[in-house]
Amino acid sequence: MPSPRYHREIPARFRLEAGKCAGCGRVSYPARKVCPACRGQEMEQVKLSPRGTVVTSTVIHVPPDDFLNEAPYAMAVVETAEGARFMTQVVDCDPSTVLPGMEVDLEFRLIRKEGKSGILCYGHKGVPGSV
Amino acid sequence: MREVAIVGSGMTKFGELWDMSLRDLFVEAALGAMKSAGVDSIDSIYIGNMSAGQFVGQEHLGPLMADHLGVAGVPATRVESACASGGMALRSAYLEVASGMSDLVLASGVEKMNDGADVTGVLATASDQEQEVYYGVTFPGLYALIARAHMEKYGTTEEDMSWVSVKAHRNGAKNPHAQFRRVMSLEDVMTSSMVAEPLRLLHCSPVTDGGAALLLCPLDRAHEFTDRPVKILASGAATSTLALADRADPADLDVVDLSGKRAYEMAGLTPEDIDVAEVHDCFAIAEICCYEALGFVERGKGKDAAREGITDLGGRIPVNVSGGLKSKGHPVGATGIAQAVTIIEQLRGEGGEVQVEGANIGLAQNLGGSGASSVVHIFQGV
Amino acid sequence: MVARTGNRTLFQATHGPLPLSQRGEKRQNARSVSFGSISGTLGYPVRVPGDTTFVKRSWHQEVEMPGIVGYGAFIPRNRIKSEEIARQWGKDPATIQRGLLLKEKSVPGLDEDTITISVAAGRGALARAGIDPQKVGALYIGSESHPYAVKPSGTVVLEALGLGPEIHVADFEFACKAGTEAMSVALAMVESGRVEYAMGIGADTSQGAPNDALEFSASAGGAAYIFGREKLLAEFLHTYSYTSDTPDFWRREGEFYPRHGGRFTGEPAYFHHVMSATQGILDRSGHKPEDFRYVVLHMPNGKFPLAAGKRMGFTQKQMETGWVVNLMGNSYSGSSPTGLAAILDVADPGDLILITSFGSGAGSDSFIMKATELLPERQGLAPTVRSMLDNPRKYLTYGEYAKLREKIILND
Ligand SMILES: [Zn+2]
Numbered sequence: 001m002p003s004p005r006y007h008r009e010i011p012a013r014f015r016l017e018a019g020k021c022a023g024c025g026r027v028s029y030p031a032r033k034v035c036p037a038c039r040g041q042e043m044e045q046v047k048l049s050p051r052g053t054v055v056t057s058t059v060i061h062v063p064p065d066d067f068l069n070e071a072p073y074a075m076a077v078v079e080t081a082e083g084a085r086f087m088t089q090v091v092d093c094d095p096s097t098v099l100p101g102m103e104v105d106l107e108f109r110l111i112r113k114e115g116k117s118g119i120l121c122y123g124h125k126g127v128p129g130s131v
Numbered sequence: 132m133r134e135v136a137i138v139g140s141g142m143t144k145f146g147e148l149w150d151m152s153l154r155d156l157f158v159e160a161a162l163g164a165m166k167s168a169g170v171d172s173i174d175s176i177y178i179g180n181m182s183a184g185q186f187v188g189q190e191h192l193g194p195l196m197a198d199h200l201g202v203a204g205v206p207a208t209r210v211e212s213a214c215a216s217g218g219m220a221l222r223s224a225y226l227e228v229a230s231g232m233s234d235l236v237l238a239s240g241v242e243k244m245n246d247g248a249d250v251t252g253v254l255a256t257a258s259d260q261e262q263e264v265y266y267g268v269t270f271p272g273l274y275a276l277i278a279r280a281h282m283e284k285y286g287t288t289e290e291d292m293s294w295v296s297v298k299a300h301r302n303g304a305k306n307p308h309a310q311f312r313r314v315m316s317l318e319d320v321m322t323s324s325m326v327a328e329p330l331r332l333l334h335c336s337p338v339t340d341g342g343a344a345l346l347l348c349p350l351d352r353a354h355e356f357t358d359r360p361v362k363i364l365a366s367g368a369a370t371s372t373l374a375l376a377d378r379a380d381p382a383d384l385d386v387v388d389l390s391g392k393r394a395y396e397m398a399g400l401t402p403e404d405i406d407v408a409e410v411h412d413c414f415a416i417a418e419i420c421c422y423e424a425l426g427f428v429e430r431g432k433g434k435d436a437a438r439e440g441i442t443d444l445g446g447r448i449p450v451n452v453s454g455g456l457k458s459k460g461h462p463v464g465a466t467g468i469a470q471a472v473t474i475i476e477q478l479r480g481e482g483g484e485v486q487v488e489g490a491n492i493g494l495a496q497n498l499g500g501s502g503a504s505s506v507v508h509i510f511q512g513v
Numbered sequence: 514m515v516a517r518t519g520n521r522t523l524f525q526a527t528h529g530p531l532p533l534s535q536r537g538e539k540r541q542n543a544r545s546v547s548f549g550s551i552s553g554t555l556g557y558p559v560r561v562p563g564d565t566t567f568v569k570r571s572w573h574q575e576v577e578m579p580g581i582v583g584y585g586a587f588i589p590r591n592r593i594k595s596e597e598i599a600r601q602w603g604k605d606p607a608t609i610q611r612g613l614l615l616k617e618k619s620v621p622g623l624d625e626d627t628i629t630i631s632v633a634a635g636r637g638a639l640a641r642a643g644i645d646p647q648k649v650g651a652l653y654i655g656s657e658s659h660p661y662a663v664k665p666s667g668t669v670v671l672e673a674l675g676l677g678p679e680i681h682v683a684d685f686e687f688a689c690k691a692g693t694e695a696m697s698v699a700l701a702m703v704e705s706g707r708v709e710y711a712m713g714i715g716a717d718t719s720q721g722a723p724n725d726a727l728e729f730s731a732s733a734g735g736a737a738y739i740f741g742r743e744k745l746l747a748e749f750l751h752t753y754s755y756t757s758d759t760p761d762f763w764r765r766e767g768e769f770y771p772r773h774g775g776r777f778t779g780e781p782a783y784f785h786h787v788m789s790a791t792q793g794i795l796d797r798s799g800h801k802p803e804d805f806r807y808v809v810l811h812m813p814n815g816k817f818p819l820a821a822g823k824r825m826g827f828t829q830k831q832m833e834t835g836w837v838v839n840l841m842g843n844s845y846s847g848s849s850p851t852g853l854a855a856i857l858d859v860a861d862p863g864d865l866i867l868i869t870s871f872g873s874g875a876g877s878d879s880f881i882m883k884a885t886e887l888l889p890e891r892q893g894l895a896p897t898v899r900s901m902l903d904n905p906r907k908y909l910t911y912g913e914y915a916k917l918r919e920k921i922i923l924n925d
Pocket of ligand 1 (some may be wrong): 021022023024025026035036037038039040
């Protein structure tokens with residue numbers, strides 16, 4: 001993960017900043033220039049609430065090289081209250097319990113390392129919901 | 132637009148081909164297509180290839196392949212749409228002939244996956260690098276997410292998916308080009324190791340080296356090159372969101388639906404008119420989604436099709452008589468061309484052990500990413 | 514801008530240390546004064562670098578004492594039991610549990626480090642403070658396991674917490690004392706009037722070599738404190754530090770595991786500094802052990818803080834609330850700050866609280882604070898330490914633990 005590419009994703013990955021279409025209200029995460037629902041280009045910055053619901057899920061048993069030591073791990077499409085959907089891991093629980101409908105909180109975690117000596121890349125993962 | 136025919140085809144053995152390089156694979160397939168049509172010169176080349184840059188560190192395939200085919204000088208370009216690269220290369224070649232720009236155009240696909248690259252990582256680049264790959268998803272993982280959504284929505288089961296794999300291997304066992312010419316039982320499939328829940332190893336297509344090529348020309352010149360040309364009735368392509376999370380419903384491959392509708396409309400046909408089809412079964416769930424999206428069965432009934440024999444050889448609509456990507460192998464950039472090669476053989480009556488009786492109209496559907504791009508071609512024997 | 518009034522040295526709000534020429538005089542003239550009430554130009558005491566006495570600083574208007582406006586803690590959800598570690602190395606679990614008073618400890622996941630723990634704790638602190646993150650003018654993170662040798666933890670944390678960019682940030686290291694060090698400096702930044710709010714965090718994913726006594730205790734966790742002047746949850750009354758060069762525990766640059774001086778870490782290091790600092794703050798504040806409802810002393814294991822507390826006249830009842838080490842281990846820079854958070858989770862208005870940290874090398878910081886009327890209504894706004902202690906995710910085998918702590922040599 002080259003640093004410049006990582007750096008520009010920080011607002012979305014670290015603070016869950018998203019874009020809300022002024023025209024139709026659709027929330028895109030991360031923010032986009034053009035609304036995928038109505039093609040409006042007027043966007044307001046919003047922050048996703050740090051919790052959501054699992055829409056669909058899997059448990060990765062054969063991971064990419066960068067995630068070799070973490071397998072098996074659960075991945076899910078999570079939908080927040082704002083209606084934004086995104087993909088992330090769900091951790092701190094038995095991965096087989098991560099199923100559609102599960103409530104998750106989003107916690108700040110180390111997502112990947114750029115090799116042994118490269119930068120550390122952070123973001124949000126789901127953990128079992130506290131409520 | 133001119134009417135376009137396919138007059139020659141060639142393909143390599145699919146599998147772990149340790150003695151063959153990327154260029155070897157292309158040259159063998161391309162020479163096969165040219166020889167079968169009896170031509171020694173062509174006007175243009177399209178090369179479907181997903182990721183030679185990552186698999187073998189080689190970009191700029193156009194001149195490389197033209198040179199090694201001995202036709203340096205002709206226009207040659209690579210076409211990329213992840214696993215739909217082959218199908219999109221065919222579409223590009225079709226458009227070039229149909230437009231009147233060129234007469235003899237080679238549509239090819241090639242991928243060398245077994246050369247030591249991190250295949251899982253390379254394939255994952257066909258999904259959203261920032262929103263999906265960053266968090267550790269794999270391609271089987273993406274289709275597993277689709278599978279679980281499909282299970283939630285339609286009640287599809289792991290066994291339903293397993294029947295698709297059983298059918299694939301039953302057909303592939305009869306295909307001399309196939310990577311895995313082995314019959315697999317339901318138990319074999321359902322006890323194979325877990326890759327990404329609920330997908331097991333035998334729900335997944337393998338890592339494959341291979342190349343395939345087709346020679347296209349205007350229909351009115353087809354008989355100069357072959358007695359049994361096959362006409363391209365339609366080419367329909369579509370895109371959907373790259374990231375699965377942005378998809379309206381992760382349970383449905385809407386991109387297949389859209390590309391299929393476009394192809395049917397262009398051909399003036401309906402799903403009932405299709406005699407034989409090759410669809411993109413990179414994972415068993417994808418084949419089930421394709422049954423539904425292409426209208427072979429009603430939505431939600433895809434799960435029953437393989438188990439009930441609807442898509443078997445001899446069934447109402449035989450699908451993936453080649454063994455599909457599952458058994459034949461899935462050299463990603465070559466797959467779209469190889470699917471068309473199978474359909475051409477069927478429509479020419481050259482299907483051998485898996486020939487569908489009286490097949491006249493065939494369909495090939497090639498999918499890119501987790502359902503982000505799709506291209507459908509419909510062919511007719513003439 | 515220094516004026517002399519009788520035997521007191523007063524100086525107006527300026528930054529930086531006193532001129533050297535003034536220091537001797539100040540040392541002679543100053544006398545210990547409680548932080549307690551300040552109004553008008555009486556000022557409140559501040560410590561000057563290199564000096565253990567107090568001087569008073571004047572203020573032109575009535576000011577409230579700085580204190581804690583928000584706090585939060587985080588403990589990773591994995592645990593390993595002492596007996597599992599003992600079994601691995603052929604030791605008797607009962608002896609270990611009796612000797613160190615450690616039942617289990619927290620273990621970070623592969624995706625948890627000082628930065629992620631700091632963010633989680635910091636979010637709790639912001640939730641309890643209810644302040645605009647942009648008003649936090651300083652952020653200090655104390656740890657001996659900063660994920661980068663060069664590049665601050667604080668920059669990642671500030672972005673995740675929505676602080677900055679107009680903010681002063683630094684990473685601190687002083688073995689297990691780095692957390693209270695960060696708190697001290699954050700407090701001082703608010704006290705000096707330089708910033709409105711400042712955050713100090715202590716967090717660690719502690720290292721301990723396999724088959725070393727440290728392996729039973731080295732754990733992960735941390736706590737974050739926001740200091741301010743208004744709407745305090747706990748009013749800071751006194752601070753005191755005691756430091757000397759005592760090589761009891763260290764890790765050289767580039768080494769993976771720390772080393773320690775065995776029994777030398779006890780009397781000359783831990784007990785000497787913890788007891789000196791605690792006695793120092795008692796002497797200067799005029800308080801007696803029985804004045805405090807809660808006391809937390811740094812917890813390298815279960816036994817040391819209880820023994821030190823007992824020798825100084827603190828009771829089990831005063832110490833048990835902050836004594837979280839038996840269930841979470843020693844989270845190094847996060848240890849005493851997490852103990853303090855456990856106390857703030859349950860303290861009542863008016864409770865006096867004493868905390869003394871310890872960092873090898875060696876030194877101790879002591880703070881005395883008083884819970885305010887506001888504390889109870891903020892306690893529930895973020896997860897409590899007890900809730901995190903009581904809800905472990907899973908108990909690891911030693912093999913799983915060795916994998917998570919990256920103690921297994923793998924191919925690149
Ligand atoms: Zn819109």
